[in-house]
Amino acid sequence: MTNAGLFARAQAAIPGGVNSPVRAFRSVGGTPRFLVSARGPYVTDAEGREYVDLVAGWGPAILGHADPRVVEAVTDAAARGLSFGSSTPAETELAELVEERIAPVEKLRLVSTGTEATMSAIRLARGFTGRDLLVKFSGHYHGHSDGLLAEAGSGLATFALPGSAGVPREIAALTLVAPYNDLDALRAVFAEHGDRIAAVITEAAAANMGVVPPLPGFNRALVDLAHAHGALVISDEVLTGFRVSAAGWWGLENGTDSAYTPDLLTFGKVIGGGMPVAALGGRTEIMDQLAPLGPVYQAGTLSGNPVAVAAGIATLRAADAAVYEQLDATAATISDAVSAALTAEGVAHRTQHAGNLFSFVFGEAVAGGVHDYAGVLRQESWRYSPFFHAMLEAGVSLPPSVFEAWFVTAAHDEAAIGRVLDALPGAARAAASA
Numbered sequence: 248m249t250n251a252g253l254f255a256r257a258q259a260a261i262p263g264g265v266n267s268p269v270r271a272f273r274s275v276g277g278t279p280r281f282l283v284s285a286r287g288p289y290v291t292d293a294e295g296r297e298y299v300d301l302v303a304g305w306g307p308a309i310l311g312h313a314d315p316r317v318v319e320a321v322t323d324a325a326a327r328g329l330s331f332g333s334s335t336p337a338e339t340e341l342a343e344l345v346e347e348r349i350a351p352v353e354k355l356r357l358v359s360t361g362t363e364a365t366m367s368a369i370r371l372a373r374g375f376t377g378r379d380l381l382v383k384f385s386g387h388y389h390g391h392s393d394g395l396l397a398e399a400g401s402g403l404a405t406f407a408l409p410g411s412a413g414v415p416r417e418i419a420a421l422t423l424v425a426p427y428n429d430l431d432a433l434r435a436v437f438a439e440h441g442d443r444i445a446a447v448i449t450e451a452a453a454a455n456m457g458v459v460p461p462l463p464g465f466n467r468a469l470v471d472l473a474h475a476h477g478a479l480v481i482s483d484e485v486l487t488g489f490r491v492s493a494a495g496w497w498g499l500e501n502g503t504d505s506a507y508t509p510d511l512l513t514f515g516k517v518i519g520g521g522m523p524v525a526a527l528g529g530r531t532e533i534m535d536q537l538a539p540l541g542p543v544y545q546a547g548t549l550s551g552n553p554v555a556v557a558a559g560i561a562t563l564r565a566a567d568a569a570v571y572e573q574l575d576a577t578a579a580t581i582s583d584a585v586s587a588a589l590t591a592e593g594v595a596h597r598t599q600h601a602g603n604l605f606s607f608v609f610g611e612a613v614a615g616g617v618h619d620y621a622g623v624l625r626q627e628s629w630r631y632s633p634f635f636h637a638m639l640e641a642g643v644s645l646p647p648s649v650f651e652a653w654f655v656t657a658a659h660d661e662a663a664i665g666r667v668l669d670a671l672p673g674a675a676r677a678a679a680s681a
């Protein structure tokens with residue numbers, strides 16, 4: 248069946264034809280590709296077309312798709328039973344792997360999705376501090392729980408409005424939304440509401456509005472400010488964790504002048520190697536407030552699922568220093584080539600980097616780079632759709648929105664990278680004429 252035929256059929260059976268909205272290509276238009284298999288740096292659609300993949304399952308596939316070590320671990324685990332609802336030795340092994348790498352994680356609780364991880368971390372922060380308010384930054388995404396689907400109201404750093412139908416105003420109003428990378432705005436929020444704030448949640452480096460790294464020292468200053476007011480900091484590493492380094496974004500800043508110590512961290516994506524594993528971790532004193540030791544309830548039938556945990560362990564163990572070096576080098580090669588192609592066609596743009604994550608903003612207005620969501624929105628976003636489709640036609644699958652990061656894998660070899668580079672001049676021309 249064709250992609251178009253499959254999409255029509257899916258739309259009759261599934262809302263919008265998709266199980267997660269960005270897959271519907273709403274932002275770039277056209278027909279989503281229905282994928283049937285993936286191997287290494289490639290994905291194959293139902294029409295038998297192969298694409299170089301720069302989505303990598305939205306992050307998890309750092310080793311490339313269907314890495315034999317991960318597939319073997321999953322197959323072995325599956326043969327021993329899919330789900331026990333009891334503790335397994337492997338869960339402790341995965342927790343220890345994370346704790347060895349990331350010092351602020353003294354204890355770890357496994358869940359199945361990033362949404363659950365952040366939702367539970369927030370409940371834990373509220374339970375621990377006895378406070379209700381949460382601060383988040385505009386343009387940061389932490390999953391789709393009610394309090395996090397909150398949008399900035401009018402004016403800076405106000406009580407939020409519901410960011411989705413179905414979110415009660417009263418729940419949205421427990422979230423304060425502040426502009427990212429703006430310490431003055433954050434100081435103002437704490438000056439006004441400091442004694443009611445349980446936590447600030449922040450992407451360790453923002454990558455859900457395109458890539459917007461924290462300004463040097465921002466994470467550290469944010470932790471200091473929150474702590475001065477008795478509030479916790481939840482550093483959301485669902486996307487950056489084990490992707491930008493073996494110890495995530497925390498690891499990149501650790502040992503530098505801007506080293507910081509969050510109270511809680513959340514993980515997803517790479518920690519499950521493509522299977523549903525996510526986690527929250529942090530100081531023992533806080534983590535031990537979780538049930539069964541403490542009063543903060545949190546649970547899950549599929550939490551620590553043995554097949555999923557096997558994929559996570561195999562992925563983390565295989566991702567050695569050489570893998571991260573290669574990811575960095577591949578990200579640099581591809582992002583430099585995109586930038587050169589755009590420049591050759593006279594398309595004003597800026598490459599935004601956070602470790603090996605990158606994305607592009609288009610237009611003169613943003614060519615100096617952007618540091619917050621308002622900046623991101625000032626770009627000529629319409630240039631992305633023709634660029635995206637030209638790449639897709641040439642056999643390269645990019646994230647179907649300008650507001651997403653690009654992801655490379657360690658399986659992107661010379662042949663795969665070469666295909667990306669070959670596609671760029673045509674795509675840059677399409678962006679220029681948009």
Ligand code: PMP
Binds near residue numbers: 305390
């Ligand atoms: N936090 C961040 C930083 C994310 O990037 C995401 C997903 N893109 C989530 C939380 C939510 O994770 P999930 O989609 O697994 O619920």
